[in-house]
Each structure stands twice: as C-alpha cells, then as structure tokens.
C-alpha cells in the first residue's frame with residue numbers, strides 16, 4: 001500500500017501541476033474570501049460562481065463590511081446563484097466572526113464549525129485553503145477518488161476514507177493535494193463516465209478493472225427527474241427575485257403572478273421563506289429583510 005500511495009501521490013500532483021484550473025480563490029489565502037468562494041461553490045458550478053464571486057467581493061470586500069451590510073443588499077447580490085439561504089448564512093457567519101472572534105477568522109475545526117452555514121467540509125476547506133493546515137477534506141470529488149483508487153467500487157465510510165486521506169497526504173502539501181483532487185474529480189474521475197483512458201492513475205486504481213467491465217459506467221441512465229419549474233425551490237427563487245427589485249410587494253398581487261400554483265401552496269412557500277429569514281412578512285406586504 002505504501003508504494004501505491006507514493007506513486008499515486010506523485011502522479012496526481014504532477015498531473016495537477018500541468019492541468020490545474022486557474023481559479024480566482026486560488027490566488028488568495030484570505031479566510032473571508034475563501035469562505036465566500038466555498039459557500040458559493042456548495043451548490044453552484046464554478047463557471048457561474050466566478051463572476052458572482054468578483055461582484056460579491058467588490059460589494060462586500062471584508063468580513064466587517066459584510067457583517068454590517070443590509071441583509072436585503074446581500075440577498076440582492078446573491079442573484080443568479082440560487083439557494084438564497086446561503087447568503088443569509090454567510091452574513092450570519094460574518095457577524096459571528098466580528099462579534100465573537102473580534103473580526104479575526106478562527107482557524108480550528110472546532111471553532112469554524114460554530115459559524116452559521118459552515119459544516120465539517122467547509123471548515124476543513126477554510127483550514128486547508130486559507131491557513132494551509134494539513135487537514136483531509138471529504139467532498140464528493142475527494143470521496144470518489146479515495147474510494148475508487150484505494151477500495152474499488154464499494155461503499156466506504158467517511159471515517160475510513162479520512163484515515164486513508166491522512167495516510168495519503170501525510171508527506172505532501174495538503175493545500176495542493178486538496179486542490180488537485182477537486183480538479184481531478186471534476187475533469188477526469190467523473191461520477192458516471194470516468195475518463196479512465198487518459199487517467200494517470202489507471203494502473204494503480206482498484207476500481208479501474210471493474211469500471212472496464214461494468215455496464216453502470218457505460219450508459220448514461222436517463223433520470224426520471226422532477227422538472228425544476230415544478231419545485232418549491234423554483235417558486236422560492238422567483239419570489240425572492242421579485243423582491244430584489246422592489247421595496248415591498250403586496251402579497252395579494254404577488255399571488256396573482258403565480259396563478260399556476262394554488263393559494264395553499266403559495267402561502268406555505270411564503271411562510272417558509274419568512275421562517276428561513278429570507279423575507280419579512282407583514283399582514284399585507286412582504287419585503288426582503290433590512
């Protein structure tokens with residue numbers, strides 16, 4: 001195993017050196033900026049995040065500016081990224097950093113996961129990408145890589161994968177390693193159709209022989225998915241979008257714009273938005289939180 005670990009490490013880092021993506025958040029070690037990028041990347045693709053990342057940082061260049069901003073402005077600036085609650089969490093995290101850590105970002109897992117919207121993975125990402133700490137990370141790209149290369153095609157617990165990860169990168173720059181796995185997982189070791197033919201790790205990958213013969217990886221199954229336009233998330237986004245352009249909106253007139261859903265569902269969506277803190281609901285009007 002030691003030899004395999006060494007070879008895989010060397011090959012992957014060599015691959016990364018040649019093919020790494022030039023992403024704006026790789027030019028900084030500012031924990032605030034890294035956190036902004038990580039929260040944006042949680043559910044949005046890199047290409048869509050890049051322009052929004054620049055615009056957001058122009059509007060809120062420091063953690064203090066974000067903490068003191070009007071929440072409505074933060075939600076407005078989130079337009080186009082989806083999952084608007086992330087904007088709220090990000091601002092709440094900024095407030096906690098300012099109020100409880102005197103504006104200085106914490107650098108431990110224990111403290112980072114106390115920030116709103118920051119889970120285990122995001123905390124590790126900030127530790128690794130801002131503070132260059134030697135911590136393994138486990139997002140879908142990392143998980144897929146460790147599983148396939150070291151275990152084959154089977155389910156492995158995150159606990160075991162983290163142990164493997166610790167072993168694997170104990171002798172390399174954790175920053176490069178973690179970034180390399182992000183790029184490798186998004187461009188080569190893809191979920192459904194991994195590009196094993198051009199993969200530098202092919203001969204050491206436990207999953208490779210099985211992938212060669214498995215039908216699962218050959219055909220793209222057509223998923224029976226629900227149309228986005230039929231989901232509550234779609235209507236939530238639409239309502240917040242309307243509010244981005246208005247000071248306040250009459251609930252009654254807003255409802256008439258959504259004649260394709262019944263009033264019970266509309267009211268439930270509005271109530272949930274209010275409960276999540278994304279809107280303020282009065283008796284007649286709704287608006288973004290100020």
Ligand code: SF4
Pocket residue numbers: 148149188189190194195196199200201202205206207208211
């Ligand atoms: S050989 Fe295929 S499955 Fe294995 S690491 Fe490379 S791309 Fe992923």
